Each structure stands twice: as C-alpha cells, then as structure tokens.
Amino acid sequence: MNAPLPHHLLPEIHQRDTPAALIDALKARFAERCSTALVVREQHGRDESSFAVPPPAAVVFAENTTDVADAVKLAGQFHVPVIPFGVGTSLEGHLLAVQGGISIDVSRMNKVLSINAEDLTVTVQPGVTRKQLNEEVKSTGLFFPIDPGADATLGGMSATRASGTNAVRYGTMRENVLALEVVTADGSVIRTGTRAKKSSAGYDLTRLMVGSEGTLGVITEVTVKLYPLPEAISAAICSFPSIEAAVRTTIQVIQLGVPIARVELIDSNTVRMVNAHSKLGLREEPMLLMEFHGSPASVKEQAETVQEIASEFGGNAFEWASTPEERTRLWTARHNAYFAAIQSRPGCKAISTDTCVPISRLADCLLDSVSEADASGIPYFLVGHVGDGNFHFGYLIDPALPKEREVAEALNHKLVQRALDLEGTCTGEHGVGLHKMDFLVTEAGDGAVDMMRTIKRALDPKNIMNPGKIFTL
Amino acid sequence: MNAPLPHHLLPEIHQRDTPAALIDALKARFAERCSTALVVREQHGRDESSFAVPPPAAVVFAENTTDVADAVKLAGQFHVPVIPFGVGTSLEGHLLAVQGGISIDVSRMNKVLSINAEDLTVTVQPGVTRKQLNEEVKSTGLFFPIDPGADATLGGMSATRASGTNAVRYGTMRENVLALEVVTADGSVIRTGTRAKKSSAGYDLTRLMVGSEGTLGVITEVTVKLYPLPEAISAAICSFPSIEAAVRTTIQVIQLGVPIARVELIDSNTVRMVNAHSKLGLREEPMLLMEFHGSPASVKEQAETVQEIASEFGGNAFEWASTPEERTRLWTARHNAYFAAIQSRPGCKAISTDTCVPISRLADCLLDSVSEADASGIPYFLVGHVGDGNFHFGYLIDPALPKEREVAEALNHKLVQRALDLEGTCTGEHGVGLHKMDFLVTEAGDGAVDMMRTIKRALDPKNIMNPGKIFTL
Numbered sequence: 001m002n003a004p005l006p007h008h009l010l011p012e013i014h015q016r017d018t019p020a021a022l023i024d025a026l027k028a029r030f031a032e033r034c035s036t037a038l039v040v041r042e043q044h045g046r047d048e049s050s051f052a053v054p055p056p057a058a059v060v061f062a063e064n065t066t067d068v069a070d071a072v073k074l075a076g077q078f079h080v081p082v083i084p085f086g087v088g089t090s091l092e093g094h095l096l097a098v099q100g101g102i103s104i105d106v107s108r109m110n111k112v113l114s115i116n117a118e119d120l121t122v123t124v125q126p127g128v129t130r131k132q133l134n135e136e137v138k139s140t141g142l143f144f145p146i147d148p149g150a151d152a153t154l155g156g157m158s159a160t161r162a163s164g165t166n167a168v169r170y171g172t173m174r175e176n177v178l179a180l181e182v183v184t185a186d187g188s189v190i191r192t193g194t195r196a197k198k199s200s201a202g203y204d205l206t207r208l209m210v211g212s213e214g215t216l217g218v219i220t221e222v223t224v225k226l227y228p229l230p231e232a233i234s235a236a237i238c239s240f241p242s243i244e245a246a247v248r249t250t251i252q253v254i255q256l257g258v259p260i261a262r263v264e265l266i267d268s269n270t271v272r273m274v275n276a277h278s279k280l281g282l283r284e285e286p287m288l289l290m291e292f293h294g295s296p297a298s299v300k301e302q303a304e305t306v307q308e309i310a311s312e313f314g315g316n317a318f319e320w321a322s323t324p325e326e327r328t329r330l331w332t333a334r335h336n337a338y339f340a341a342i343q344s345r346p347g348c349k350a351i352s353t354d355t356c357v358p359i360s361r362l363a364d365c366l367l368d369s370v371s372e373a374d375a376s377g378i379p380y381f382l383v384g385h386v387g388d389g390n391f392h393f394g395y396l397i398d399p400a401l402p403k404e405r406e407v408a409e410a411l412n413h414k415l416v417q418r419a420l421d422l423e424g425t426c427t428g429e430h431g432v433g434l435h436k437m438d439f440l441v442t443e444a445g446d447g448a449v450d451m452m453r454t455i456k457r458a459l460d461p462k463n464i465m466n467p468g469k470i471f472t473l
Numbered sequence: 474m475n476a477p478l479p480h481h482l483l484p485e486i487h488q489r490d491t492p493a494a495l496i497d498a499l500k501a502r503f504a505e506r507c508s509t510a511l512v513v514r515e516q517h518g519r520d521e522s523s524f525a526v527p528p529p530a531a532v533v534f535a536e537n538t539t540d541v542a543d544a545v546k547l548a549g550q551f552h553v554p555v556i557p558f559g560v561g562t563s564l565e566g567h568l569l570a571v572q573g574g575i576s577i578d579v580s581r582m583n584k585v586l587s588i589n590a591e592d593l594t595v596t597v598q599p600g601v602t603r604k605q606l607n608e609e610v611k612s613t614g615l616f617f618p619i620d621p622g623a624d625a626t627l628g629g630m631s632a633t634r635a636s637g638t639n640a641v642r643y644g645t646m647r648e649n650v651l652a653l654e655v656v657t658a659d660g661s662v663i664r665t666g667t668r669a670k671k672s673s674a675g676y677d678l679t680r681l682m683v684g685s686e687g688t689l690g691v692i693t694e695v696t697v698k699l700y701p702l703p704e705a706i707s708a709a710i711c712s713f714p715s716i717e718a719a720v721r722t723t724i725q726v727i728q729l730g731v732p733i734a735r736v737e738l739i740d741s742n743t744v745r746m747v748n749a750h751s752k753l754g755l756r757e758e759p760m761l762l763m764e765f766h767g768s769p770a771s772v773k774e775q776a777e778t779v780q781e782i783a784s785e786f787g788g789n790a791f792e793w794a795s796t797p798e799e800r801t802r803l804w805t806a807r808h809n810a811y812f813a814a815i816q817s818r819p820g821c822k823a824i825s826t827d828t829c830v831p832i833s834r835l836a837d838c839l840l841d842s843v844s845e846a847d848a849s850g851i852p853y854f855l856v857g858h859v860g861d862g863n864f865h866f867g868y869l870i871d872p873a874l875p876k877e878r879e880v881a882e883a884l885n886h887k888l889v890q891r892a893l894d895l896e897g898t899c900t901g902e903h904g905v906g907l908h909k910m911d912f913l914v915t916e917a918g919d920g921a922v923d924m925m926r927t928i929k930r931a932l933d934p935k936n937i938m939n940p941g942k943i944f945t946l
Binding site: 116117118119120121160161162163167171172174175184188189190191192194195196197198199200201202203204205207208210211212216227228230251254255256257259294295297298301354356357358359360361388389390419420423424425426427428429430431432436439440443444445447448449451452454455457458459470471 | 589590591592593594633634635636640644645647648657661662663664665667668669670671672673674675676677678680681683684685689700701703724727728729730732767768770771774827829830831832833834861862863892893896897898899900901902903904905909912913916917918920921922924925927928930931932943944
C-alpha cells in the first residue's frame with residue numbers, strides 16, 4: 001500500500017529466523033494469549049509511521065510482569081527479538097519488526113496500581129493510557145499533564161520520552177517519570193528509582209530507560225508525578241499578521257517567565273483546513289492558542305501580560321474562554337488540526353516532522369521551513385508547541401506518488417538539518433525509531449552514538465530488545 | 474586526625490601503583506601544571522567527608538578540554554585512576570583516592586563560555602562556581618537557582634546531581650542540565666544533548682552523566698537552564714509548636730500546588746545554636762523559612778495561602794521580608810546553621826545525613842529520627858528542604874571518640890533504613906560516594922546496581938574513572 005521508500009530511508013530489514021520451537025514454547029506458556037494469526041500480527045507490525053515491513057512472528061498478550069519476563073526469557077533462549085507494544089501510536093517505526101521477532105502486547109496490563117494523592121504520584125501498569133489515567137485520578141483533584149496527540153500508553157510515552165502541549169509548563173516524560181519497573185534483556189526485573197521527588201542514588205537508570213524506545217528493556221510499571229488541577233484555567237486564541245509575529249510573541253512570553261501552561265501555533269493554512277472541517281469561522285491567519293493555569297488572580301495576570309505582548313506584535317481578535325465548554329470550543333482548532341488536514345486531501349498520508357530548537361532560533365527555523373514548504377507545492381499543515389521551540393509540519397502526500405514522498409522527505413531533511421544548525425534536536429518528542437538514525441549521528445556525533453551502542457551491547461548482548469531502532473549495531 | 478572508621482564504613486582502599494613513567498609523562502605534558510607536592514596532593518585527597526585515605530599521586534591542573542583528555546589518555550595507558558576535582562566540597566568521599574591515581578583539578582576551567590539570555594541557557598566550564606555564575610549572569614536579569622550549601626562548581630554539582638533550597642520550585646541538576654561535554658574513559662570527547670529545551674533523540678546521556686560521580690567521564694562543559702529573576706520576592710519565617718506542625722504545614726502547601734520557591738525547616742535545637750552564634754533572638758521553636766517568587770500579586774497570594782495554612786497548624790510569629798536586606802537577615806538562620814552548629818561544640822565534626830522521602834511520609838520519618846537522635850545524647854542539628862521531603866541531620870561528634878562516630882553512624886543507618894522503608898531514597902542530593910554503597914544496594918536492589926556496574930564496565934573497561942565510588946566492581 002505504501003509507496004516504496006527512498007533508499008536512505010529503508011529500515012534495516014534483516015529478518016532473523018523465529019524457530020518453531022520458540023513459538024511452541026510460547027504457546028505452551030501462554031496458550032491462547034500467544035497468537036500467530038496474521039491479522040493480529042499485522043496489527044502489531046505497524047504504527048502511525050509510513051513504513052511497511054513484515055509483521056512479527058507472534059504476539060504475546062502479557063497480563064503481568066512475570067508474563068513479560070517469561071516471554072523475554074524464552075525469546076532470549078532463541079536469540080529472537082522482542083518488541084513491546086502498547087496501543088500502536090508511535091510515529092517513527094518503533095514497533096516494526098525490522099529484524100523479525102515477537103511482539104509483547106502490554107495493553108492488558110492496564111491497571112492503575114496505586115494513587116498516592118498526598119504525594120502527587122501514581123503508579124500504573126504500562127498499558128494504562130493517558131486519558132484513562134486522568135479519568136481514574138479525577139476524583140483526587142489531580143491530573144497528569146503529558147498529552148501527546150494520541151491516547152498513548154504510559155509505557156509507550158515513557159519509552160519515547162513523549163511530551164505534548166502542556167510540556168512548556170509541566171515538562172516532558174523526562175521530568176515526570178519518577179520510577180520504573182523494567183524487564184531487562186535477560187528477563188530479570190529491576191526497579192529504577194523510588195517515590196522520592198529527588199535522589200542522588202547512583203546512575204539515573206530511570207532517565208536511561210525513558211526514551212530508550214524498548215531497546216534496553218520492557219517497561220512493566222511506571223510511577224509518574226501528578227499535579228493539582230488548577231484552581232482556575234483560562235484559554236485564549238489570538239490571530240497574528242504573520243507567523244513571525246506569533247512566534248515573537250511566544251518568545252517574549254517565555255523570556256519573561258510567564259508560567260503559561262500551553263502555547264500552540266497553528267499556521268493560516270491549517271486554520272483554513274480546520275475552518276473547512278469544523279466550520280469554526282476563525283480568521284485565516286496564523287494563530288496562537290494559549291492556556292493559563294493557576295489561581296484566579298494569577299491566571300488573570302498572566303493573561304493580561306500575554307495580551308499586552310501580543311498586541312505589540314499586532315495580535316488581535318483575542319478570544320477568551322474560562323468555562324470547560326468554551327475552552328473546548330477554542331481548542332477544537334488544535335485538536336482537529338490533524339484530521340482536518342488529512343481530510344483536506346482525500347487519500348493522502350501525512351509525513352510528520354518533529355524538530356525542536358532553542359526558542360530564540362524558532363522564528364528563523366520556522367520561517368525558512370515555511371518558505372520551502374510553500375515552494376514545494378506539497379500541501380502541509382503546521383502546528384507547534386512553540387513555547388518549547390518544538391513544531392511539526394505534516395506534509396500531505398499522495399502515497400501513490402513516490403515523487404511526493406521524496407519531496408516531503410527532502411523537506412524534512414532540510415528542516416532537520418536547519419534545526420541542528422540552530423543548536424536544536426532532530427526530534428523533540430517522537431523519538432528516533434527507524435526514521436532519524438542518520439540525523440541522530442549528525443546531532444549527537446559518532447562518539448555519543450557509539451556510547452549509546454556500547455551501553456546497548458552491554459545491557460542486551462544478544463541484541464534482542466527492539467533491535468534496529470535508534471541506531472544499528 | 475580522624476577516628477578510625479567502623480569496619481563496615483571503610484572505603485575499599487586498594488591502592489594501585491602509579492608508575493613513575495606516568496608521572497614523567499604528565500610532567501612532560503603539563504610541566505608545572507602537574508604537581509606531586511604533598512601539600513597539593515593532600516588538598517586534593519580529601520573533601521568535606523570524614524574519611525582519611527592516602528592522597529593521589531599527582532595533581533594535574535587542567536586549563537581546557539584537551540588537557541583533561543590528554544591526562545585521561547595518559548592515565549589510561551598506565552591503568553591509573555583519574556579523579557576529577559572542582560573545589561572539593563563534596564560530602565561523601567567522592568574525591569578520595571581510594572585506589573590511588575591522579576587528581577584532575579578543573580578549577581582553572583572557570584570561564585562562562587556563552588550566555589544565551591534569550592533562550593534562558595548558559596554554557597560554562599566545569600570549574601565555574603554557582604556564585605560566580607550568578608554574578609556573571611546578573612546583568613541579564615536571569616539567575617541560576619540550584620544552591621547546594623557550598624559554593625560548589627557546576628561540574629561537581631552535575632556529577633553529584635546536586636540541588637538545595639530552591640529545588641522545590643526549580644528542580645535539581647537533573648532537571649536543569651541541558652547538555653554536557655564529557656571526556657570519556659578512552660580520552661575522547663563527546664557532547665550529550667543540545668540547547669533545545671526538550672529532545673527524544675536517543676539515550677539520555679546527559680542524565681546518565683549527571684549523578685555519575687566522575688565514574689563514567691570527566692565533565693568539561695555544562696549547559697544549564699537559567700530563570701528570569703522574579704519580579705517580586707518575599708521571604709517569611711514562622712515558628713511552630715512542634716516539628717510535626719511545621720512539617721504538616723509544608724505537606725499541605727505542596728499538596729495544594731502553591732509554587733513556593735523555598736521551604737526550609739530548622740528544628741528548635743538548631744534555632745538555639747544560631748541564636749547563640751548570630752544573636753538573632755529567634756523563638757527557640759521549630760521554624761519554617763520560606764520564600765515566594767513571582768509577580769507582586771502572585772507572591773502576595775502565595776504568602777496569604779501559606780500563612781492561612783500555617784495558622785491552622787499553630788504557626789505564629791510570622792515575620793515577613795521583601796527587601797534584599799530584610800530577606801538576608803531572615804535567611805541568616807538557615808545560612809549559618811552549619812557553622813553555628815559546629816561552633817556549638819568546639820572541635821566537633823559533623824556527620825551529615827541526607828535522606829529524602831515522599832512528602833506524605835516526611836513527618837513519620839523525621840519524628841522518629843528526632844526521637845532517636847534525642848535519645849542518643851549526641852548533639853545534632855536538623856535542617857531540611859522539606860518541600861521536597863529531603864532533610865539533613867548533622868550529628869556533632871567528637872572525632873577523638875570512636876564511640877560517638879559509631880553511635881552517629883548507627884543513627885544514620887537507622888534513619889536511612891527508615892527512609893527506604895517509607896519509599897524514599899538514601900541520598901537526596903549528596904550522592905553515594907563511599908558512604909552509601911550498601912544503602913544503594915538496599916534501595917535499588919542487586920539487579921539495578923548490577924546494571925549500573927555493567928554500564929560502568931562497558932564505558933570504562935580499565936576502571937580508571939574515579940573507581941571505587943557508588944559501587945565496587
């Protein structure tokens with residue numbers, strides 16, 4: 001179904017054999033919870049990326065840590081890869097069985113294990129999704145802020161170091177995971193960290209596992225921070241004469257230290273798409289969507305400061321909302337951006353980019369990339385967690401036209417290179433997966449990537465933990 | 474000078490030979506910047522801990538990254554340990570040459586390399602101290618909040634994952650280091666991270682290095698976050714009828730999400746000592762010292778909320794300060810606590826503890842430890858970054874009385890065990906060093922510590938990077 005990938009983007013497809021003896025052993029151990037049905041395997045052999053590779057040889061549905069450990073041990077005996085699977089929302093090919101192997105589906109491990117409201121922490125199984133988590137902690141008056149677009153699992157979000165719209169105020173998974181339980185490559189179970197808010201006790205294994213994309217272990221438990229639901233929340237949208245004006249407003253808000261909770265950019269192009277999709281009647285100009293959290297007085301003060309800054313940059317058509325319903329309406333544009341964009345070009349596929357730069361470089365990075373995208377003729381949408389210097393283009397390509405994919409990939413390549421030249425990173429929140437291995441080397445350097453490889457080899461000598469992701473060995 | 478240590482606290486003293494050929498090679502490379510003078514070696518062979526071991530065989534004064542790399546390469550050729558040295562303020566024996574080797578003094582690498590005020594980042598050499606940094610960024614209207622008691626170097630603070638009084642609001646070195654340059658065990662130079670605020674690009678080598686106590690590399694450059702100086706700052710002290718009342722106030726403040734910048738506990742005992750030392754005339758009751766940062770309105774609001782909570786727990790004698798001079802006066806008690814305590818028992822040495830527990834467990838942990846300390850007859854002081862659940866006892870022992878050290882160590886042992894039982898950590902901010910290796914195993918488990926060892930062996934196969942710290946191989 002997918003167009004062939006340009007050569008330099010082909011994942012390392014080097015399928016290892018999955019011996020029948022392993023499948024037999026898995027069936028003996030897991031009975032009907034080990035599936036080799038093609039439809040199940042195919043569902044576990046893809047994610048939201050546009051790669052197509054053969055699916056895993058089997059899928060194990062784990063129900064607890066021992067299940068995971070046993071599956072890893074069995075796979076290890078046969079030197080067969082294991083790929084952890086939550087709900088399949090990753091974007092960079094993390095879940096694809098590029099070297100064959102088995103998928104360990106942890107979506108049934110979806111219990112909230114303990115809510116420690118008084119400590120603002122919660123411990124969950126890896127298959128709990130962020131929306132489920134927020135539903136389950138709601139009665140405590142607390143919430144979990146990290147919100148990648150998809151309703152991803154906490155395990156997957158930890159594995160990719162996810163973030164989202166609230167990160168500008170609350171941080172990413174890097175700052176919000178306190179501790180993990182992990183099944184390592186030899187099938188043993190370790191805990192990283194405690195529920196203490198800070199610690200200097202040895203190497204930071206928690207942060208090593210967060211963002212390791214399944215290549216060092218399978219996450220079987222996650223302890224994260226929670227936050228008191230703000231006493232007051234206020235949202236606003238504001239239109240700007242140019243992307244530059246919107247970005248300069250954002251930069252100044254951040255530099256002044258306004259504790260803004262969300263500040264999202266949508267370009268005029270994307271506003272047009274959401275207007276068409278959701279009949280919002282918004283001004284088809286670049287727009288910032290903002291949210292302020294705090295006490296009523298603090299929210300008011302933040303909002304006033306931001307409005308003043310925005311006005312200086314020509315921001316207008318400010319619209320405010322403080323009830324949940326009004327806020328939802330304002331945020332519709334942001335929430336529907338992806339779907340509106342996809343529907344603007346029937347049959348298209350979106351190739352998403354994900355760079356992040358120091359905020360002072362954001363205008364430079366964005367504006368040049370917008371010019372290039374405009375010149376390419378490929379339709380696109382642009383949204384950004386601009387308070388963090390992080391933004392996404394979605395190039396809307398016709399998957400039947402290899403040329404379009406090539407142009408989109410070339411745009412992405414230029415964009416990432418620009419971000420790196422501006423002291424940024426090739427991925428703000430999606431991860432490296434299959435798609436950014438070359439960029440990772442450009443960004444981090446051979447020495448740092450070799451250090452990652454050395455760690456990988458030491459912790460996973462058989463190279464069975466989601467091999468072929470982040471880097472090749 | 475120090476009393477002999479109880480056997481279980483003896484560091485692994487297993488001095489490796491330092492061949493004359495290495496000293497010759499270092500002298501040839503560094504000339505007078507390689508010293509073998511006993512007084513210089515002794516100064517580099519101790520820190521603020523109470524261990525006494527032979528000093529390093531030589532001290533190299535590095536002036537740039539190439540110096541560090543060359544020193545590490547030469548040491549590596551001879552399988553000789555290297556111990557990075559900043560200003561010698563670590564507390565757990567990190568700097569001690571327990572396996573011999575050479576000290577690499579980076580205190581001359583003390584330049585602020587680039588201030589990126591618009592991005593709220595700064596890049597410094599490792600020998601820059603926190604006070605120097607704040608002096609140099611002052612004109613930008615920004616500041617660096619992490620403040621361990623001592624005027625430590627940024628390199629050392631990164632290596633021990635330091636924090637201090639502002640961590641409750643601004644996080645620790647874990648959250649505030651964006652990127653590092655590191656000389657690895659083979660003498661090569663890597664960079665970890667960029668200046669982007671967030672990234673999902675591969676393993677988090679920055680966080681792996683932060684807190685690794687020199688055992689994985691020598692930090693030669695540090696990029697950290699800065700923060701806008703708050704528009705308004707207000708400080709307060711408040712006395713309480715009991716430690717429990719002070720702690721319960723703190724817990725409620727944190728649970729309500731008040732963005733308090735500092736909340737420090739001083740017990741009545743310590744108030745007595747600072748009164749004697751600095752003639753402050755404070756009520757000799759447990760006391761909280763607090764600071765609020767933000768806009769004038771937000772600071773006022775925070776202060777009112779906290780005062781209300783404190784009153785419910787019997788807090789009184791509230792005293793407020795908002796000018797710098799008044800604030801300094803209020804904070805004198807906290808800043809002088811250590812010296813006041815030391816002077817309260819002439820000739821004594823303080824054995825400091827450093828546990829951190831989930832905040833709901835803080836009262837239990839503290840109160841039982843206070844009872845034990847009171848019962849022991851050993852004088853002590855108690856201060857705490859209680860907003861983070863982190864606190865320090867300082868047992869004031871007579872170093873000539875081995876029995877007192879034994880009692881103090883037994884108190885520490887009980888305290889740490891209690892913290893671990895309450896889901897806390899054996900060290901909130903001082904690190905493991907030589908002193909907490911056993912506790913680390915109890916806290917993290919054999920499997921996690923083995924993972925640390927595996928990483929260490931892989932990244933430092935000759936075991937030359939500050940060996941014998943955190944764990945033994």
